Amino acid sequence: MQRFSLGIQRFFGILAIICVGWMLYAFMFTPRLGALSSLYRPRYPLEIPGLDWVAMGVAIAIIVLVKCWHVPVKLSDNWINCLFAIELVLYFIALVSFVRWLDYTHAVDDAQVVLNWLHHFKQADPWRDNSWATQYMYSNPQNLFLMLSYKLVEIVFGHNFFALVVVYCLMHIGTLALTMGILRGLGMSSGYAFITMQLYLAMIQITLQAPLIYTDTLALLFITITCYALMRYLNAQGLRSQIIWLILMSMAAMIAYLSKGTSLIVIIALMVFLLMTQSRKRILFAFIPIIVLLVGNLAWRAGVDQVGIYPDQGYGQPNTHYIMMGMSNTPIPDDRRNAKGDWQVGIFSAADQSYSWKLFYQARLSKKAIEKKAVTSLPQTCHSDVAESIHCRTQQQSLGCLGVRRFKNKL
Numbered sequence: 015m016q017r018f019s020l021g022i023q024r025f026f027g028i029l030a031i032i033c034v035g036w037m038l039y040a041f042m043f044t045p046r047l048g049a050l051s052s053l054y055r056p057r058y059p060l061e062i063p064g065l066d067w068v069a070m071g072v073a074i075a076i077i078v079l080v081k082c083w084h085v086p087v088k089l090s091d092n093w094i095n096c097l098f099a100i101e102l103v104l105y106f107i108a109l110v111s112f113v114r115w116l117d118y119t120h121a122v123d124d125a126q127v128v129l130n131w132l133h134h135f136k137q138a139d140p141w142r143d144n145s146w147a148t149q150y151m152y153s154n155p156q157n158l159f160l161m162l163s164y165k166l167v168e169i170v171f172g173h174n175f176f177a178l179v180v181v182y183c184l185m186h187i188g189t190l191a192l193t194m195g196i197l198r199g200l201g202m203s204s205g206y207a208f209i210t211m212q213l214y215l216a217m218i219q220i221t222l223q224a225p226l227i228y229t230d231t232l233a234l235l236f237i238t239i240t241c242y243a244l245m246r247y248l249n250a251q252g253l254r255s256q257i258i259w260l261i262l263m264s265m266a267a268m269i270a271y272l273s274k275g276t277s278l279i280v281i282i283a284l285m286v287f288l289l290m291t292q293s294r295k296r297i298l299f300a301f302i303p304i305i306v307l308l309v310g311n312l313a314w315r316a317g318v319d320q321v322g323i324y325p326d327q328g329y330g331q332p333n334t335h336y337i338m339m340g341m342s343n344t345p346i347p348d349d350r351r352n353a354k355g356d357w358q359v360g361i362f363s364a365a366d367q368s369y370s371w372k373l374f375y376q377a378r379l380s381k382k383a384i385e386k387k388a389v390t391s392l393p394q395t396c397h398s399d400v401a402e403s404i405h406c407r408t409q410q411q412s413l414g415c416l417g418v419r420r421f422k423n424k425l
Contacts, residue, residue: 072216186224233274239266264306
């Protein structure tokens with residue numbers, strides 16, 4: 015059993031290295047930024063791919079510094095913790111000052127849609143109100159927890175957009191502090207943990223994601239809390255202490271799922287990890303995260319129904335819609351078109367959205383009927399994508415034509 019467990023760990027370790035290597039290659043050499051927005055990109059010429067190289071340069075410099083430079087005076091853990099706390103304060107001040115300097119006065123993309131809905135709250139009934147905002151809220155119930163976070167902040171600070179930005183930046187700071195605690199709890203020395211956190215601080219794109227006040231920052235905080243609670247559970251002495259940390263870990267993972275549905279993979283990973291590492295007497299502990307998720311999700315849905323946000327139980331996108339998005343490409347600007355970026359990366363596609371919404375709102379098909387229709391046409395769609403891709407290359411057009419034209423005939 016131990017040999018099998020070790021083999022599984024090695025398999026996923028190698029798989030993780032391959033995935034990280036592929037992501038680094040994709041970010042550094044084949045950026046796909048044609049359809050992305052940010053809080054400064056529309057007004058400032060700074061290129062996001064340049065930030066990738068800056069972050070890589072900082073990371074390499076830190077690694078070389080660690081290898082070549084020996085500190086003559088060994089700092090105590092308290093001194094290092096104090097230095098890290100000061101660094102986080104300065105980091106927070108710099109981030110908030112940068113956002114203020116940009117005159118960032120309103121959210122972008124989905125965050126602004128959710129914020130507008132909160133300020134003009136009403137039942138999301140697309141059968142009576144066919145506006146785009148109503149259809150969006152009916153199709154995306156996963157953003158209701160995001161709206162709740164906005165509401166909680168506004169209860170304290172009122173309708174103050176900058177207060178929302180500050181709170182989400184503080185969430186990012188909390189994520190950094192907890193990550194430092196996780197590294198120390200897993201046995202890494204305070205010095206190496208501090209150096210490792212410099213690599214995290216160098217991730218400029220994650221830093222600039224926080225002011226966007228969207229689900230990524232929210233989910234990442236609770237995923238980090240989940241990992242911190244798991245570390246404390248593994249280091250806890252005594253059954254009572256272990257159960258407390260296990261419940262806290264499961265609740266944080268459940269909230270991460272409500273924040274962003276893709277966090278479900280974290281809960282599955284927790285269950286698999288506990289199944290493989292716990293003794294037979296505590297094997298039932300592995301199912302606690304799933305049980306907490308089911309109970310928490312049922313309670314959340316019951317609360318949504320009680321408030322009356324939706325007129326019926328049919329809200330939410332058909333699952334096949336996300337498969338279609340995963341097969342879409344974003345349009346590539348002329349100055350960034352190159353053969354190395356020629357693959358499916360998955361992104362929001364207006365054509366995919368139009369296809370799903372037309373069946374959902376105009377044809378009034380149920381989610382199951384839409385999923386069945388999409389699954390039936392999937393092989394044909396994949397075949398047409400290949401032919402369309404060849405056509406796009408031949409004509410030297412943007413690969414975005416796939417996303418625009420994929421379901422043109424179906425509509």
